[in-house]
Amino acid sequence: MAEKAMKSDVPIHDVIDGLRTRIQVEIDAQLSALGESHGLALEQVRVEAERAADERWAVRLESARAEWSARLASEIESVQAEAEQRLEAESIRVRLDAEHAAAVEARERLEHALAEERQRAGQAIEAERAAAQVAIDAERVVAQAEREAERENARAELDRERERAEGAVAEAQRALEAERRSSEAWLDRAPSVDATRLLEAIAALDAADTLSGVLALTAAAAAVEAPRAALFVINGPRLEEWQLPLVAALSHESIRTDATEAGILRQAVQSAVAVRAGDGLTAPECAALGVGREALAVPLALGGQVVGVLYSDEGTEGAAPAGWPDAVEILGRHASARLAYLTAIRTAQALRLIRDGNARAPARPRERSDDEQGARRYARLLISEIKLYNEAAVRVGREKRDLLRRLEPEIDRARRLYDERITSSLAGREAFFQQELVQTLADGDAALLG
Incomplete structure (x- = not known):
């Protein structure tokens, strides 16, 4: 059995050896093929790597070439620009040198010509100076004579103005006295009016020495005679009420002189005569006066021009004292006459100061002469009148x-x-x-003039 088994094992071993041999051959063949494939792959990778490297270096080389080319072009341009600047600077220097030389030569010629011209001009000037001096002396004599003549004419004109002013004073005084006599005669025929009280009011007006004093006394006296009274002063195109102490204001706002709501105030300003309500003429709207109630507007004139209106009425209710309209009209007319008289007096005084000066004043330097003082006083008079008759406008203007x-x-x-x-x-x-505009009208502050 063992021998038989040994005989059967021999072929298996041979089979294994044969298999091993075939497998080895196949492995060697596959390894050989794999090695060839790997070698080809490596060769291909190497070739591709070399090509990529060549391409990268070609890009770098091209970039370096472009950079150096740009630098070279820039250097060349810089050198060319510098060379051109140097050439231009050299050209300018050469031209300036030539121009300077020409200028020096021209200046020398000009100085020479100027010296000759200066000499000729000096001689001509001396001759003209001598002739001019003669003419100036003659002109001085003529001018002095003309100034003297002008001064004499001015004195003569001032004398005529003063005479006219004195005549105006006398005429205003006569008108004032005539008004007083007329008032006294009317009072003798008007038993219903308190003559003593009205005459005392007139005497107070005659004693007042300022325009504002006359206006204040007139308004106060009218408030005593009539149930209601108000004094309006003209300020440009408007009427402003003159406020009275302890008396309620009739109008808290200004009234246009040409407005319908001004009523008889408008007619009094336009006609320059006293106007009573009735026959289509009405009291101003601010009075709120009922139908059939009596009202009166008396204009206050100065130099033929209406400067204010004295208004009065019998109030909104109750009975009014008899004769009050006539009494108020007398007060208004007398106030106008007194205003005209005071204005004439002031004008005459100003003209006397201008012409004669103040004899009691001590000697002054030339710039503070009597004529100058008179001019200052006359300017102060004119500006004071503006301030007086335009009190509301002055206040608002400031x-x-x-x-x-x-x-x-x-x-x-x-x-x-x-x-x-x-x-x-x-x-x-x-x-x-x-x-005077600054001191009197603007109260010393020039900025208020605008």
């Missing part, structure tokens, strides 16, 4: 800082009167008027 614009018509009129009476030869004439 608040708004536009006095010159707000009071332009009044200031122009005052300046015209000032220029007509103050000779143009007086030094500082315009400055005196301007100073």
